[in-house]
Each structure stands twice: as structure tokens, then as C-alpha cells.
Amino acid sequence: MGTALIYDEEMTSYKLLWDDPECEVEVPERLTVSYEALVRSGLADHCVSIPVREATEEEILLIHSEEYLEKVKKTPHMSVQELKDFALQFNAVYFHPNSYHCAKLAVGAALQLVDHVLMGKVRNGMALVRPPGHHSMRDAACGFCTFNNVAIAAQYAKQKYGLKRVLIVDWDIHHGQGVQYCFEDDPSVLYFSWHRYEHSIFWPHLPESDYDAVGKDKGVGFNINVPWNKVGMTNSDFLSVFCHVLLPVAYEFCPELVLVSAGYDSGIGDPEGEMCATPDIFAHLTHLLMNLAGGKVCAVLEGGYNLTSLSQSVCQTVQTLLGDPNPRPENLRSPCQSALESIHCVRWAHRRYWSCLGHAADLSSFQISTKPSGSPKEAGESTWKDKVAVVWPEPVKRVAPPVRTAALLSDEAVCPEGCKRLATSDKLDPRVAGKLRENFLEGEGDSEALSALSGLITLTEKMEKDEILNGLAVVRDITMATACVVQHVTMAPNNRVLVVCVGDGEAPSNITEDRKALVVRIGSRETKQSKCKNDIPVCLKKGCADVSGVIQAVFGLLLPLGYEFDPSLVLLVRMPGSEVSDGVWQQLTGLLQCLAQGHVLVLIQECEKSCVSPTACSLLGEPAPPLGQLQAPLPQDVEDMERLRRKLLADWTLLQTTAADTG
Ligand SMILES: NCCCNCCCCCS
């Protein structure tokens, strides 16, 4: 199933007709540069092009009032002066004779995308639209927005398809207060937004944009605001919020559809956001959402006012929706203090509503930065032209290897659909054979073991050379196989391997103190205190059968560690008897492809070969099936993971969840 792209140049046919410094950034070129970048990069050709349509009045009235719609319907016949006067009644908007038509197309585009995804015609997609939507309210236009495209799409999805749970992720740098107002009392729509706030001195200055606006009545807990109280937030800040706030809650919520208010003014160079996250981060944010809702992800453009940053970020998003491997995240470092405060505050504010946050440290553990006193003055009132020009490197080219998934199987095993069987070349390099024999085979003449190990080495070498993206191997002795891959990979100077062992078993013996290999083991046994700090045992009382416990470990520990470690290869090992469900296993296999440019090698023990086919599906880029709404993780497990996290803080900064963590 493909990726939809919805765009029509008709939506570039309105613009600002008078002088207005606060609206001049919202130009038609925003759409043309984004679409042209997709065409130039060849990405548009790989998408399924879906035509736009005008939204009907009935669809607009899902969210907006008749009075408001009647007012907007008059704008096509207004003079420039009348348009100017009309706009004055709202906050930071402008109108044009064509803006009503374009606003209906923007809503219609979002609904087309939702229809095609929910009818299973495409897997996911992106709608490139303007005017944006997330600031507009039932009775008012606001912040360049006329109709609330994404809010209407959510209501439409619920009404037409009977959905019970819709997640809206708003990564635009402004708070989509319009969306919040629509759903703050609605437990069927979980709204997540981060936004530049600076303790309300940034537009739109709302107290209800702060972290303590958690929703109302039946909707408490279903509105998550992460305020950025400083500018300059980086990729590390963004990933920390996804791992420690959004994703654990999103998996507990288990949405049937993910709508993204995809605004790119949160990217570097944007005059509105003044943040430092680079365009490639949107590949990671997108990837981390793609195993939710069975992959049904609809991204709808909101803001984004630096034309270079915007077009690069749109390409990063679409390329990930298409399933191409992610770029390796460049030099991640510690989230900043302000971000950690925000993360702590929002986790604390929601601790009662989401069991995954049940143990968020209470606020007394550190002093929140005092909000500036006095009335909010506009943050840095300079217009975007005064902003200093920011430069950043062009995102690296993301090329999909010719073969996506290779499989190393015994001769009689059937090769899963879509995989390429690795022909274990019988001619084995005698030096390699010698080394393998002396290191791992204790002289056994076992030619089958020898060919299996040499097949593994061939797999890793083909990944290093980008001939294949990822692979799976069915082996007889999984501990030996793991040690063999670790040994081979860590021989090369700048290789690093993240070993994820699922289920109980001995960690490979050859894990060294240097940071070339990091082992994270998720199991049930209180293994003896791990001797080396690069071997991290995560113990769950009920072992890997505990879905909530594993998910808690994945987002609270494994992914932050993995991002910071930034491996060149991920080795995912399914220990025999691990009791991990295929669903959880597929989530893991899918999520871990965000690392190492997707170079994931999965090892499965011969006796577990029944999981070969679900593993192959995930390695081939199929979204993992939803896990269902998650129960609370065991308190004992959460305590143990919290204790482990605090112990690891000394070496791993992305594990931080509170400002006190750097104590
Ligand atoms: N001084 C007021 C600035 C208003 N800025 C409006 C930004 C709307 C962004 C839509 S994504």
C-alpha cells in the first residue's frame, strides 16, 4: 500500500493584499517550494497522487458555527478595504477574494487523505495545504487559519468511520489552541501539542497553552501541552519529548488513526519558531508514529515560514512515510534544562491520567523556573526580516539499498514473501573460517555452524555496504551467533552495535568496556549484576509477556539509549522462550529501524522459527498491528526501571526526564 500526496496549486491562489508585518510570512510560495522539492527529489513520483476537493458546508459545520461560515462566505465579494476591515475582527489573519475557496480546498484535501487511508486505499499520506487550520476556532479565524482542517478531519473520521480514538500530534511551533478548544472535553480525541510559549510572552499568550491545561470534564488527560519556554530547542529536546511524554501515552491510548498537524515552523531557520531542530528530525518524528494505528498516519501541513527549512522538512516527512530508511541522528546531546523542566511538568500534570506516567517525579523535587511577572510583552517584536540568517547543512541523501530484507535460513526453510534469501557462498574465505573456528567453534568440524556464522558475517557486511537494508537469520545457537556478529562488527574502527536481547539468556561474553557495543536485555530474571556498564539488564517481573512493561522499557530506556548510542547496526535477538508476543515483537522490529539508517539484523533461534514471517513483515516496512489499549505497568517494574534510569543517568543524558536529573 502506498503513500498519498494531496496537493493542488489552486491553494496558492490567494495572498496578502496589504501591508501587515504579522501576516506577511504566510506566502503562496510555501506550497510551491514544498511541492517542487518533492518533485525534484523524485519523492512525488513514488506517492499516490490524490485530487483535492472542496469541503461541503456540512463538513465545515462539523467544527464551525453557521454564523462564522456565513461571514466567511461573503469574503469572495469583498473589496480590499472590506477584506482588511473584516480581518481586523480576528487575531493575525488576512483574507483575499480567493481565500474562502482555498480554505474549502484545504479542508477537502485533509478529508480526501483521511478517506483514502481509512478505506485502505493507501497506508498513509500527506496533504500540502494552505491556509493552515490549527488556530481557527468555532466562531473565528486566527493565526492565518480560516477553517480547522485537522479538527474537521478528526470529527469526520469519528462520524463517518465510527472511530473511537483519534490521536492528533501537533508538532507545529505554535499551540493549536483551536484544536484544543474543540476536543478538550472529548476523551476520544487525544490532542498533543508542543509550542513556543516563553511563559506566555509568545503569541498567542494563552494561559491555557501551559502544561497544566490537561483537558476538561470527561476529557481530562486527553489534552497534552508541552510549552517550550526558551527558543533554540534542538533535536535532542524534540526526541526526549517523544520518548518520555508522547509515545508512552500514545501507546497506552492506542489510537485508530493518527492525524499530524504538521507545521514546520518548529524547524531551524524559521522566523516564528527560532528553534534549532534540523529537517531530518521530522523523519524520526514521523517514523516513531508509524507503528501506531496500524500505520494509518495522515500528515496535514500547518505552518512553516522559512522556505528552505520547510521544503527540506516536508521531504524528510514524505520520504519516511514512503518507508525509506531514516538518516542517522547527528550528534544528539542532553536536552536543555528548560526542556527538562517542561517534560517534568507535563509528566507530573498527567501522572494521574496515564499509568505510564504514574511514577513521574513530583514537582517538589525541583524549583520550576519562575514565570516573569507583569503583563506579557510580545516576544522579540522584530519582524522576520530582522532575524539573523541561520544556516544548517543540507540533509544527507537517504538512499534505499537495492535489497530491503535478506534472510539467512536453513536450506529446507521457506523464504518469507518479499525477502531475498542469502545464498551462503560455499567458498568461505579461509581466514574468516579459521577465525570463526578458533573463536566460536572450539575446533568443531561442524560445517553447518561454520556456514551459518559466515552467512551472518556476509549479512553484516552487505548491510555495511548498503547492499541490503536489514536482515533476519535463523540460527541454531543464538548466543554464539550474537557473539560472532558483535565480534565482527566491532572490529571495524567506527562501527557500533546496539544489541537488544528480548527474553532471558546470557549476554554475549565479548562485550567490552569501550563503547563499540551496547547490550540492552529485556527479560524476567534478576540476572546477576551486570559486570560491564555496556550491558544493561531490564528486568520485568512477568518477563516479556508483559506488553505494558516492555513498551515502558522501550520508550523510557531503550530508545533514548539507542538514539544517544547512535549505532551503525542494531542486532535484535529473540532469546528462546522469551514469551514476547508477535505484536510486541513487530513493534520492536519496526521502531528500532529508526536507528542505524534502518540496518537491523534480527536473530531467531531455530526452535522459534514461527516468528520468522511476522519479523519479515516488519523488516519489509509493514506497520506493526496495534497492541490494544495498554494496562498499567507493574508498579514494581516501574520502580525498578526508574532506579535503573537514575543509575544510568551518569552516562546517558537522553534518559533525563527532569531538570533535577542532572543533580
Ligand atoms: N505578533 C503576533 C504574531 C502572530 N503570529 C501568528 C502566527 C500564526 C502561525 C500559524 S502556524
Ligand SMILES: [Zn+2]
Ligand atoms: Zn505555526
